[in-house]
Amino acid sequence: MKQWLLIMILLTAWFTGTFARAQTGEYEYGTGLPRDLDELAVPDSDYPDWPLTPEAERYASIDGERMKQWVNRICAVSLKSRDDGNPYWGRLPGTPYDRMTMDLVNDEFERLGMTVQRTEFVIPDDWTPRSWAAAYRVGDEVISLQSVFPVGETAATPAGGVTAEAVWLGLGAEPDFLGRDVKGKAVVIYSSFVPGGRSHSASRRARLFYANQRATERGAAMIINVMGVPGDARFNPLGAPPARHGVPLVTINQDEGFRLRDILGSGRKVEVSLSLDIEIRRNVKTAISVARLEGASDEEIVIAAHTDGFFQGAMDNAAGLASGLEIARFYAAMDAAERPRTLLFMLFPDHHHGELGLKMFEANHDWDNVAVVLTLEHPSQTQLYWYNDDLMTSNAIGAFRWNALGSDRFVNVVRDTLRQFGVSIYTLMNNKPKLTRQAPGFHIIDHVIYHTTLDIPDLVPAEGLERSTRAFVSIIDQVNGMSLDELR
Incomplete structure (x- = not known):
């Protein structure tokens, strides 16, 4: 069953790209970038001399x-x-x-x-990802994660990809993990900029929560960082836990992450599938x-x-x-x-x-x-x-x-x-x-x-x-x- 689900999900992600209204505006949260650049761009002439x-x-x-x-x-x-x-x-x-x-x-x-x-x-x-795709299933609906992006130096998935049940772990601090069995799960962690694209709260670099490291050590099947920036950007913060642990780490934007959060918050079961092919040049x-x-x-x-x-x-x-x-x-x-x-x-x-x-x-x-x-x-x-x-x-x-x-x-x-x-x-x-x-x-x-x-x-x-x-x-x-x- 899971193999069939993975094939369907990855075909959806690769060939349709917009399955289940993934990026139509229905699931936007706040004003954000780059989707609202026309509204938020500041002309060079507007900066004080x-x-x-x-x-x-x-x-x-x-x-x-x-x-x-x-x-x-x-x-x-x-x-x-x-x-x-x-x-x-x-x-x-x-x-x-x-x-x-x-x-x-x-x-x-x-x-x-x-x-x-x-x-x-x-x-x-030189670590170089060549192809990747991710999506999740809730009930009969398959939703492509269009913004998914592999974090530098992370592990590849096996050739057949990985499918796992999603669990929301908040900021990924130690109290968030209490009583939670994340082994074999798709661990979803919200990560805020401190202050930017590399130093974000889930990373080891930030020295705040060590969330990605903790999820790796506790046997997660994959880790998804929801990057806490309003909008639909892509993120490559680098600094994934060592690939030898075999736990792929990817980012998604806040629009897609909050939609996933809301579905998980409703109590429905969500299964995430990820395929990630890495070449070491x-x-x-x-x-x-x-x-x-x-x-x-x-x-x-x-x-x-x-x-x-x-x-x-x-x-x-x-x-x-x-x-x-x-x-x-x-x-x-x-x-x-x-x-x-x-x-x-x-x-x-x-x-x-x-x-x-x-x-x-x-x-x-x-x-x-x-x-x-x-x-x-x-x-x-x-x-x-x-x-x-x-x-x-x-x-x-x-x-x-x-x-x-x-x-x-x-x-x-x-x-x-x-x-x-x-x-x-x-x-x-x-x-x-x-x-x-x-x-x-x-x-x-x-x-x-x-x-x-x-x-x-x-x-x-x-x-x-x-x-x-x-x-x-x-x-x-x-x-x-x-x-x-x-x-x-």
């Missing part, structure tokens, strides 16, 4: 609209990946879209007069690149950005790449004698895939000659709010997690300059630098919408790109007035 002080007027040529155009061009590579029929889509290492992104950015570096060196390397193993060939802009000395400013991204990856990390191109344009317009130090722009394609390229660069670079390292990640995002059952956008720029590593004087320069240019940061500094600890460095990073289909250009304000990039260049200019010893 941050005025430049007279001494900062030299940065007026740094243009948010130009950077936004680059964000759109880079996201177009991801959309081609989707439109070419890849279910696991984006700018992923070792794919044509990896090479397209690298070529797009490096061609611009070369157009600006920079020399580019590429270094190939191999990723030994072997010896994936890709490359890092370093673009060099000579300065008046051989001391260096290293600027790094990752090119890979899930889904459109507008904030993560098309925005970082766009900021890097604008920094390069600003300094390339000067004579070499006006640049006190040489600038290196390092691109790496595997931030979400082991960072072997970054580690290779770090291990082989001479850091004694580096004045500062700037890592460009997620430098602009619309401030979002959860407002009762709605998701609400605003015409504000979100605040950033941040780190600065170096002398007290350098850290103060970073903090004060970000404030001067209207870049809001968390009150407490994160203690994890990016790229390396072998030289002074700094970064800011927003981390709400990444690893989701909410990460779109509409939520990457040109004004935010402009503020952060002007601040970055001002910090570099101030760093260029300090010696290596003063920075350390």
Whole structure:
């Protein structure tokens, strides 16, 4: 019986896609994204302009609209990946879209007069889901889960798939499991952003409830995280329990999750079927690149950005790449004698895939000659709010997690300059630098919408790109007035 049910469910999911009115609007809960983007999108012109002080007027040529155009061009590579029929889509290492992104950015570096060196390397193993489908049966009705998405590094199902009775475990905290036998069940857990696409409450990363770990250890047949964001997005938070446990972990959006919750709340029995095929790609060939802009000395400013991204990856990390191109344009317009130090722009394609390229660069670079390292990640995002059952956008720029590593004087320069240019940061500094600890460095990073289909250009304000990039260049200019010893 279960084998017949699985076949029927998966055929429904694969070939009809809209069985049982799954996404017609009847089961929407609150205003949400991306389905209500027409209503919630904020035009770039609606964000308040941050005025430049007279001494900062030299940065007026740094243009948010130009950077936004680059964000759109880079996201177009991801959309081609989707439109070419890849279910696991984006700018992923070792794919044509990896090479397209690298070529797009490096061609611009070369157009600006920079020399580019590429270094190939191999990723030994790369987890890649190839196909998946899920649906559930309640009574005689079969309902496809259109938003189901496998969590990075999770286990595959057996070839015949898995069918199990669904149980709702709330937030998945220890009290939620009391008196509940979840062995062999499809464990459904509601997970809220804390604050974003990777750090969510059910994950081990959040250090809150350890819900997914607990369900795995207690023998669940599968785990379904209902991602607590109003709307119909897709989610790939990474960080699944180790695949050796054999328990597949998937996400669904809140619209579908709340419909499932309501059915379970009525006391009806629900059986979920899931099929998930995983390929471990072997010896994936890709490359890092370093673009060099000579300065008046051989001391260096290293600027790094990752090119890979899930889904459109507008904030993560098309925005970082766009900021890097604008920094390069600003300094390339000067004579070499006006640049006190040489600038290196390092691109790496595997931030979400082991960072072997970054580690290779770090291990082989001479850091004694580096004045500062700037890592460009997620430098602009619309401030979002959860407002009762709605998701609400605003015409504000979100605040950033941040780190600065170096002398007290350098850290103060970073903090004060970000404030001067209207870049809001968390009150407490994160203690994890990016790229390396072998030289002074700094970064800011927003981390709400990444690893989701909410990460779109509409939520990457040109004004935010402009503020952060002007601040970055001002910090570099101030760093260029300090010696290596003063920075350390």
